[in-house]
Amino acid sequence: MEKDSYVNLIAQYGDMLYRIAIVILKNQMDAQDAVQSTFIKYIEKSPRLASRQHLKRWLAKVCTNICIDMLRQRKRQADLHIEDIGAIYCLEESSGIFDALIKVEEKFRIVLTLHYIEGYSVDEIAKIINRTPSAVKMRLKKGRRLLKEIYEREMC
Amino acid sequence: MDYNLLRECTDKIKLSDEMKKEIAVACAEKTISTATENRKLYRLKKAALTLTVACVFILVTLPVMAVSSGGFMDLLYRYFPEIAQNFTPVQLSCEDNGIKMEVVSICIQDNKAQFFIAVTDLQGGRIDSTVDLFDSYDINTRYDTTAHCQKVSYDEKTCTATFMIEIVADNAKKLHKEYISFSVKQLLTGKNTFEDKIDINTANITHNPPTVLKEKRGWSSTDERLLKELKEQDKAEMLMTQAETVWPVDGVTITAADYKEGVGCTDENLHIQVLYDNIRQTDNHGYVYLKHPQTGNIIMPQASISAFAEDGVSSYEEYIFLDIQPQHVPEYEVYGWFITCDTLITGNWTVNFRAEK
Numbered sequence: 001m002e003k004d005s006y007v008n009l010i011a012q013y014g015d016m017l018y019r020i021a022i023v024i025l026k027n028q029m030d031a032q033d034a035v036q037s038t039f040i041k042y043i044e045k046s047p048r049l050a051s052r053q054h055l056k057r058w059l060a061k062v063c064t065n066i067c068i069d070m071l072r073q074r075k076r077q078a079d080l081h082i083e084d085i086g087a088i089y090c091l092e093e094s095s096g097i098f099d100a101l102i103k104v105e106e107k108f109r110i111v112l113t114l115h116y117i118e119g120y121s122v123d124e125i126a127k128i129i130n131r132t133p134s135a136v137k138m139r140l141k142k143g144r145r146l147l148k149e150i151y152e153r154e155m156c
Numbered sequence: 157m158d159y160n161l162l163r164e165c166t167d168k169i170k171l172s173d174e175m176k177k178e179i180a181v182a183c184a185e186k187t188i189s190t191a192t193e194n195r196k197l198y199r200l201k202k203a204a205l206t207l208t209v210a211c212v213f214i215l216v217t218l219p220v221m222a223v224s225s226g227g228f229m230d231l232l233y234r235y236f237p238e239i240a241q242n243f244t245p246v247q248l249s250c251e252d253n254g255i256k257m258e259v260v261s262i263c264i265q266d267n268k269a270q271f272f273i274a275v276t277d278l279q280g281g282r283i284d285s286t287v288d289l290f291d292s293y294d295i296n297t298r299y300d301t302t303a304h305c306q307k308v309s310y311d312e313k314t315c316t317a318t319f320m321i322e323i324v325a326d327n328a329k330k331l332h333k334e335y336i337s338f339s340v341k342q343l344l345t346g347k348n349t350f351e352d353k354i355d356i357n358t359a360n361i362t363h364n365p366p367t368v369l370k371e372k373r374g375w376s377s378t379d380e381r382l383l384k385e386l387k388e389q390d391k392a393e394m395l396m397t398q399a400e401t402v403w404p405v406d407g408v409t410i411t412a413a414d415y416k417e418g419v420g421c422t423d424e425n426l427h428i429q430v431l432y433d434n435i436r437q438t439d440n441h442g443y444v445y446l447k448h449p450q451t452g453n454i455i456m457p458q459a460s461i462s463a464f465a466e467d468g469v470s471s472y473e474e475y476i477f478l479d480i481q482p483q484h485v486p487e488y489e490v491y492g493w494f495i496t497c498d499t500l501i502t503g504n505w506t507v508n509f510r511a512e513k
Contacts (some may be wrong), residue, residue, distance in 0.1 A: 007180055010171075010180055011176070014171045014175075014179065015170045016280065019166050019169045022169055032171070032175050035171065035175075035179060036178070036179045036183075037438070039179060039182075039183050040308040040390070051376070051443070051456065052493075053445075053454075053456040096349055097159075098166060112159075112162070112263055115451075115453075116162040116452070117163050117166050119163075119451075119453060120453075120454075144157075147159070148157050151157065
């Protein structure tokens with residue numbers, strides 16, 4: 001696949017990576033750092049990828065791993081309040097389900113985000129987070145249950 | 157519970173322009189520092205780094221400002237005077253087919269030269285912000301060089317696109333006072349991106365279609381075993397054009413969609429064939445994929461084979477889906493992502509100039 005310039009890559013995949021990062025990290029500045037680190041890693045590694053879909057998956061994988069690392073060694077203490085995310089991005093409609101999503105435990109939140117927000121298949125998510133497809137299916141199943149429980153509790 | 161609401165409610169979460177700019181500048185710094193490290197050109201590091209950051213700044217933040225011939229340099233002087241001072245004006249130009257190409261200025265450092273080219277449509281209305289040189293540029297010097305071309309701005313008012321060309325002479329040969337001949341033969345413009353659902357009924361896809369043996373123009377696969385198999389064959393059995401075809405966008409036709417045996421396994425797999433018109437003059441390209449209407453799950457083709465059409469200039473591209481069984485295909489819809497182009501401007505634009513500091 002012909003290599004794109006990073007300006008094109010940022011235009012094409014920046015928003016997708018930012019959505020993944022903000023749902024995992026719940027913090028705008030950290031999410032921007034994660035996206036930036038993802039593109040920097042792309043420049044450093046200069047991976048040879050067969051297609052645009054492979055490139056997209058590679059970027060999602062790197063971004064997810066960077067977010068997980070950042071969670072482990074979190075520098076910024078304060079997360080954005082859930083209401084702040086809603087207000088910043090005007091997520092009035094259907095935001096109840098989004099509010100519930102960011103309260104779901106991290107490992108389930110990641111697979112729910114990759115599957116329902118970014119449209120990755122179970123097999124693709126397995127490659128992104130280095131788990132087996134059956135483990136991903138289990139996390140999706142439990143994640144859906146947790147999401148539903150939180151959503152219903154919040155709505156009551 | 158409708159989990160797909162998650163996608164709808166997160167659609168608005170986007171990087172701001174300011175964030176994109178900051179990331180682009182960080183990437184520019186990284187690109188230059190990596191390249192400079194590799195080439196051990198420590199002395200050039202600072203100047204090259206600042207120039208690229210300046211180009212990114214102007215490209216990302218000032219696309220609507222006037223950047224006609226020389227205008228890009230005006231911007232460079234206004235915002236980055238210390239960089240602009242490194243550039244020596246050249247201002248030599250030529251005209252052909254109502255298009256003017258001017259070598260605006262040059263900066264030389266040992267075996268490396270960067271120069272700006274302004275391409276102006278004097279008649280107006282023929283080029284737009286998508287214009288590129290279609291890899292048709294040529295650089296002649298006494299030495300072997302490697303070159304890189306990057307568009308840095310486009311001004312709608314003056315129909316002027318500015319490109320930065322960077323050349324590096326092999327074996328550290330110094331470029332100062334060398335004569336450089338820069339020529340361009342083609343400009344490609346009017347590019348459009350299409351991404352949408354394609355009108356193919358996945359419930360009515362037929363089995364055992366008629367095929368025709370074609371000489372392969374190219375192939376690709378994400379599967380190494382299949383890639384090897386494709387490499388060993390000179391010809392491939394490709395689908396024949398069906399009576400009913402679909403035109404998602406001008407220049408792209410879906411000519412067939414069938415279940416077919418072979419290529420990688422003995423089972424039947426979904427093949428979708430696309431005809432890209434006149435690729436030598438349009439660079440039309442893209443791909444098709446399957447998307448589940450409820451879950452949003454996307455399935456990409458795992459292989460593709462291409463062959464020239466009967467006219468010798470258009471190209472058939474057959475996409476093969478190995479990751480989905482035929483019984484599940486009706487659950488999905490077919491989508492396409494295509495880049496098409498409607499204008500190729502040809503000419504003979506050549507400027508000879510001396511690379512002087």
